[in-house]
Amino acid sequence: MDQIYFQSVIDRIITVSLAVLAALLAAGLTFGLIYLIIIYFRLKKREEISLEMLTLEVKLQKDNEIKIDAAEQMFASFSSLKKSGFFSVFDLDDVLAFEIMAKKAEIRFYVSAPAKIIDLVEKTIYGYYPNADIKKVDEPNIFNEEGKVAFGALAIKETVYLPLKIYRDLSTDPLSAITSALSKMGDNEGAMIQILIRPASDSWKKSGKSYVSSTKKNEANPEKATFKTDPKLLERIDDKCSRPGFETTIRFVVSSSNKEMAETHLKNIKTSFAQLTSDLNILKTVKNLFKGGFMINFIYKFFPVLDLPFFKSISILSSDELATIFHFPNKTVETPHIQWLKAKTAPVPAEVPSQEGTFIGQGYYRGVKRPVYVG
Numbered sequence: 001m002d003q004i005y006f007q008s009v010i011d012r013i014i015t016v017s018l019a020v021l022a023a024l025l026a027a028g029l030t031f032g033l034i035y036l037i038i039i040y041f042r043l044k045k046r047e048e049i050s051l052e053m054l055t056l057e058v059k060l061q062k063d064n065e066i067k068i069d070a071a072e073q074m075f076a077s078f079s080s081l082k083k084s085g086f087f088s089v090f091d092l093d094d095v096l097a098f099e100i101m102a103k104k105a106e107i108r109f110y111v112s113a114p115a116k117i118i119d120l121v122e123k124t125i126y127g128y129y130p131n132a133d134i135k136k137v138d139e140p141n142i143f144n145e146e147g148k149v150a151f152g153a154l155a156i157k158e159t160v161y162l163p164l165k166i167y168r169d170l171s172t173d174p175l176s177a178i179t180s181a182l183s184k185m186g187d188n189e190g191a192m193i194q195i196l197i198r199p200a201s202d203s204w205k206k207s208g209k210s211y212v213s214s215t216k217k218n219e220a221n222p223e224k225a226t227f228k229t230d231p232k233l234l235e236r237i238d239d240k241c242s243r244p245g246f247e248t249t250i251r252f253v254v255s256s257s258n259k260e261m262a263e264t265h266l267k268n269i270k271t272s273f274a275q276l277t278s279d280l281n282i283l284k285t286v287k288n289l290f291k292g293g294f295m296i297n298f299i300y301k302f303f304p305v306l307d308l309p310f311f312k313s314i315s316i317l318s319s320d321e322l323a324t325i326f327h328f329p330n331k332t333v334e335t336p337h338i339q340w341l342k343a344k345t346a347p348v349p350a351e352v353p354s355q356e357g358t359f360i361g362q363g364y365y366r367g368v369k370r371p372v373y374v375g
Helices: 001-053 069-081 113-126 174-184 203-220 231-241 257-274 292-298 319-325
Strands: 055-061 096-104 106-114 131-135 148-156 188-197 245-256 283-285 314-317 356-366 367-375
Touching: 001 188, 055 113, 069 113, 069 148, 069 188, 069 245, 096 174, 106 113, 113 131, 148 257, 148 292, 174 188, 174 257, 188 257, 188 319, 203 231, 203 292, 245 257, 245 319, 257 283, 257 319, 292 356, 314 319
Parallel strands: none
Antiparallel strands: 055 106, 055 131, 096 106, 096 188, 148 245, 148 283, 188 245, 245 314, 356 367
């Protein structure tokens, strides 16, 4: 009797275990299928965003005095592009690309965005750089047929809410060092710094604020406090968490006549970003195993769909961290070869005829063309 009862219990355990295993397997397969569907739609959306990209070249006069704060406010404005709602999990936020391109004796600044928001982006730039000259241009090309390519990427090393140094912490304009590394291109050489951004969710802010709150709470308790954190460090974390954040990918590509020179230029460009290293965080080199995949992502401005643990390439940067890395130059940046605006632009005076008389050409101001006639 006991043997029969014992066998019955064993059978029930096996049956329940198999049922639980089957349920877990079914749940896992369902979750996996849903995840693959989400990835499929995101990959499809990523291609759509890339194909719709238009590029703007931005120039300012060399004597302009616009401070880096303007770029910080510009980036903060782009946080409004964040999508929300249940179906946003299948969608992707629009990606903006900020690029600095260098060839022999020229350094240029570009901003790219999907066609549907390119006018919004242009107007936003004008809002903070009112005297800028902004024109739609073809995609810049740094490559030549016989060139050798070096490439790389940077990402935040530590937890994303830990801040980097920002422009307010630096004695000189950080763009000076970055453009200086780009100014040494020779014949048949080119380099591009590509910064892709899209608005981040607020989850990173919640983590940062939770860390600050729990640290202060633990330090207030003598039984839990093992050491005292510098209040200024907590203030800096709190400050980063108070600003708009953006998922960010930073890439570099250099083309040169030989591999050694390309690698040298790449190293110099990466080194120029070391000035952002703080006592809390640093930009580290991202491992890239596949050159082909990297170059496709670079050329098509693809934002990573997956961010694998050992190959993390997505950082979260605040608006002031982004402004530190990318802003349009002012008179304090004395790097040679920057393509400055030669003369200040102005609209065609209202009293100049726009419909009657002899047509002599078109005025172009802030992206708007206006026919010009003389009576």
